[in-house]
Amino acid sequence: MSLLFADELIKNYDGVRALNKVSLRVERGTIKGLIGPNGAGKSTLFHLISGMERSDSGKIYFKGKEIAPLKPYEISRLGLARTFQTLQVWGNMTVVENVLTGMHTRLRGGFFSSGFWLPWVKRIEDEALKEAKEVLEFLGLLGKWTWPAFQLSFGEQKMLEMGRALAMRPDLLLLDEPAAGLTPAEVQKLADKICQIRQAGITILIVEHHMGMVMGVADEVAVLHNGELIAEGTPHAVRNNPQVIEAYLRGKKVDA
Amino acid sequence: MVEENHTEFRKRDLLFTAALWLLSLILPDPHFPYRRELIKRRDLFYLGALFVLPLIWSSSHFHHLMVLAGIYAILALGLSLFLGYAGQISLGHAAFFGIGAYTTAILTTRYGIPTFVAFWASAVMAAVFAYLIGKPILKLKGYFLALATLGFVEIFLVMVRETPALTGGVIGIFGVPWFSLAGFSFDTYFKQYYLVWGVLIGLILFSKNLVRSKIGRALMAVATSEDAASAVGINVVQMKIGIFVVGAAFAGFAGSLFACIMSTANPEAFGLGFSVLVVMMVILGGMGNLYGPIAGAIFLTWLTDVLGRFQEYSLSIYGLIFILLLIFFPDGIGARLNIRLIYLISYWGRKKRREKKEI
Numbered sequence A: 001m002s003l004l005f006a007d008e009l010i011k012n013y014d015g016v017r018a019l020n021k022v023s024l025r026v027e028r029g030t031i032k033g034l035i036g037p038n039g040a041g042k043s044t045l046f047h048l049i050s051g052m053e054r055s056d057s058g059k060i061y062f063k064g065k066e067i068a069p070l071k072p073y074e075i076s077r078l079g080l081a082r083t084f085q086t087l088q089v090w091g092n093m094t095v096v097e098n099v100l101t102g103m104h105t106r107l108r109g110g111f112f113s114s115g116f117w118l119p120w121v122k123r124i125e126d127e128a129l130k131e132a133k134e135v136l137e138f139l140g141l142l143g144k145w146t147w148p149a150f151q152l153s154f155g156e157q158k159m160l161e162m163g164r165a166l167a168m169r170p171d172l173l174l175l176d177e178p179a180a181g182l183t184p185a186e187v188q189k190l191a192d193k194i195c196q197i198r199q200a201g202i203t204i205l206i207v208e209h210h211m212g213m214v215m216g217v218a219d220e221v222a223v224l225h226n227g228e229l230i231a232e233g234t235p236h237a238v239r240n241n242p243q244v245i246e247a248y249l250r251g252k253k254v255d256a
Numbered sequence B: 001m002v003e004e005n006h007t008e009f010r011k012r013d014l015l016f017t018a019a020l021w022l023l024s025l026i027l028p029d030p031h032f033p034y035r036r037e038l039i040k041r042r043d044l045f046y047l048g049a050l051f052v053l054p055l056i057w058s059s060s061h062f063h064h065l066m067v068l069a070g071i072y073a074i075l076a077l078g079l080s081l082f083l084g085y086a087g088q089i090s091l092g093h094a095a096f097f098g099i100g101a102y103t104t105a106i107l108t109t110r111y112g113i114p115t116f117v118a119f120w121a122s123a124v125m126a127a128v129f130a131y132l133i134g135k136p137i138l139k140l141k142g143y144f145l146a147l148a149t150l151g152f153v154e155i156f157l158v159m160v161r162e163t164p165a166l167t168g169g170v171i172g173i174f175g176v177p178w179f180s181l182a183g184f185s186f187d188t189y190f191k192q193y194y195l196v197w198g199v200l201i202g203l204i205l206f207s208k209n210l211v212r213s214k215i216g217r218a219l220m221a222v223a224t225s226e227d228a229a230s231a232v233g234i235n236v237v238q239m240k241i242g243i244f245v246v247g248a249a250f251a252g253f254a255g256s257l258f259a260c261i262m263s264t265a266n267p268e269a270f271g272l273g274f275s276v277l278v279v280m281m282v283i284l285g286g287m288g289n290l291y292g293p294i295a296g297a298i299f300l301t302w303l304t305d306v307l308g309r310f311q312e313y314s315l316s317i318y319g320l321i322f323i324l325l326l327i328f329f330p331d332g333i334g335a336r337l338n339i340r341l342i343y344l345i346s347y348w349g350r351k352k353r354r355e356k357k358e359i
Helices: A042-049 A072-077 A095-102 A111-115 A119-139 A154-167 A184-199 A211-217 A235-239 A242-247 B002-007 B011-026 B041-056 B060-085 B093-111 B115-137 B142-162 B189-212 B214-224 B226-231 B236-262 B272-285 B292-307 B311-328 B333-358
Strands: A004-013 A016-026 A031-035 A057-062 A080-082 A172-176 A203-207 A220-225 A228-233
Touching (some): A016 A031, A016 A042, A031 A042, A031 A211, A072 A080, A072 B226, A080 A154, A095 B214, A111 B189, A111 B236, A119 A154, A119 A184, A154 A172, A154 A184, A184 A203, A220 A235, A228 A242, B060 B214, B060 B236, B060 B272, B060 B292, B093 B115, B093 B142, B093 B236, B093 B272, B142 B272, B226 B236, B272 B292
Parallel strands (some): A080 A172
Antiparallel strands (some): A004 A057, A220 A228
């Protein structure tokens, strides 16, 4: 059984069909890339999966459970973490607090126990802090753990957003254009981190414009064009698929 | 010449540095370091100052002002959790204050329940109302939420005026007994000062714990980006309701103290103007900072008292001061005061040096 299975999703925006019967499977333990030109419906698909928007028809199964009718926070509690295309780091909080907030659902404690700072709340907070620092160390941000997040560079903020998602200990990580706006060196580092995350047993679905990174990292690539899935397969097969070259790359051969 | 100025060591510089260091000890921190400690050194300083202040300044009028300021500070503290941390607007806080005051007044005068019990009952009552109100209206955002809470204040006032059997109608309820605890009655402003500020300190500790826990982080996350908050599994609506209820419970405590100290509860005290005043306390004092609303409450109480002497001009002076404060302290007195003071001190230093050079 696939970890994530989207079945014939249809989504319309005021007469524009953003997704037309798109089906997508993500197998456990793999990295799947999702590419396509601007306006192809990649982000729409992401929003549907993470529950921020409702599809007009079609079903989405995560771990065999239908998630389409659930609210976004319920979906993330099932073990589905995501990052955003436009950065959504909480700039007024410190770096470590951003990561700690990612652990929200895993930490016990309500308004009363936190307000009275019961002994076990302190213990949980200490453990959470230790774990958050481990996440930051993995991403190379440990040196700046007390900085306000808005003072980080753009690339570091992207990393921090990924760290926040990782702190949730998700089964599936959705990365929305993680390499957009990064320098080549940062992209390389990101690709390394993504491979390491997969080795830790987390399945990843990436939407990306940066061809080189997706082709290098992904086990399987799906291509969206005008709201339809036109090709799916290994990076090598997709790169040589005539339909992809025709529709998406306008006759140019994919480099890298 | 210029080089000389740079290398020359002055005694005055030492003085300024010392002054800055002293200020840095007592003024609130404008930055956001990782909030882990419950009590810092400057908190002990505030605590000491609060304790000795009424002993040194022993005028009854001052005690009365500080009692009022303390009650408003409790109210503003509760609102600042909702407004400053969770980033939601509520113009309805006066209603919860009123619910607290009426609960205490009714329980003590009609049923002879001890004030200490009524004190807790007021908070519970305000919290219950906040839950019932918050459940439907906290799905609204921004202006709509502000309008809905504003409507709630009006409905509350109408209900109070139109049920004279329960609330005494327009006249209100008189003869609420002094707050008393285990036979000790808080019957002077001096004693009430310690009562009110003691309650406030307890609530500050509660709020501080809340803010540094996962709840506080979730609140700030909700304030900045609701999409990102729900992406990490935070139930945004539940968080908002929770903090609304906590803020209302604080208002209930404040209302109960108010009723005991004024020995009355009447609808005049809980109108829309009062709601706006509390919001101004939070905004002027500084949002996203627990000391800000307290500073704002003290400042506004004092200002209202001073301007009371200039009857007819008081409102225009009031407005002028608000505008000036919002221009020069856009993120609140608490957050900007030390930056401004440091700037002023260094400005005096430069000015004196310039004058000397000209001579």
